[in-house]
Amino acid sequence: MIPPRPASGGRAPDDKTLPAPDPAQVQLIRSYGPGRFLISDRDWRQPVLVTPFATTAWNVARAEDLTLESLAALKAAPAPTELLVLGCGARAILVPAELRAALKAAGLALEVVDTGSACRIYNVLLAESRRVAAALIPL
Numbered sequence: 310m311i312p313p314r315p316a317s318g319g320r321a322p323d324d325k326t327l328p329a330p331d332p333a334q335v336q337l338i339r340s341y342g343p344g345r346f347l348i349s350d351r352d353w354r355q356p357v358l359v360t361p362f363a364t365t366a367w368n369v370a371r372a373e374d375l376t377l378e379s380l381a382a383l384k385a386a387p388a389p390t391e392l393l394v395l396g397c398g399a400r401a402i403l404v405p406a407e408l409r410a411a412l413k414a415a416g417l418a419l420e421v422v423d424t425g426s427a428c429r430i431y432n433v434l435l436a437e438s439r440r441v442a443a444a445l446i447p448l
Contacts, residue, residue, distance in 0.1 A: 336359050336364050356446045357445050390440050391440040
């Protein structure tokens with residue numbers, strides 16, 4: 310049997326390697342742990358709001374304190390965000406239906422998960438060139 314020929318780019322057709330964004334051009338979450346995040350080349354020790362273009366300190370200490378106003382920085386992003394991944398800390402919370410509806414009306418889908426999952430989801434969607442943001446509360 311002849312093995313399959315590599316597809317363009319030198320990879321075999323069954324290769325599941327995801328494209329990796331260039332961390333010099335986008336905000337990539339490299340690691341996270343108790344009370345900290347390493348995003349691109351900067352260490353953060355507080356809640357953060359991450360978009361592909363910038364990471365900023367986020368003045369929300371608990372996921373239950375999430376409001377439309379606390380996400381206002383997303384409006385300043387060069388490209389509109391289509392999906393917000395909320396990392397709630399050690400476990401996900403239930404976001405009130407009124408807030409979900411307000412986010413949806415603003416054109417923003419919401420995924421609520423624990424912070425570790427939020428970091429992984431953000432990176433995968435970023436690699437797919439999706440318009441994603443992450444609101445992260447440290448573990």
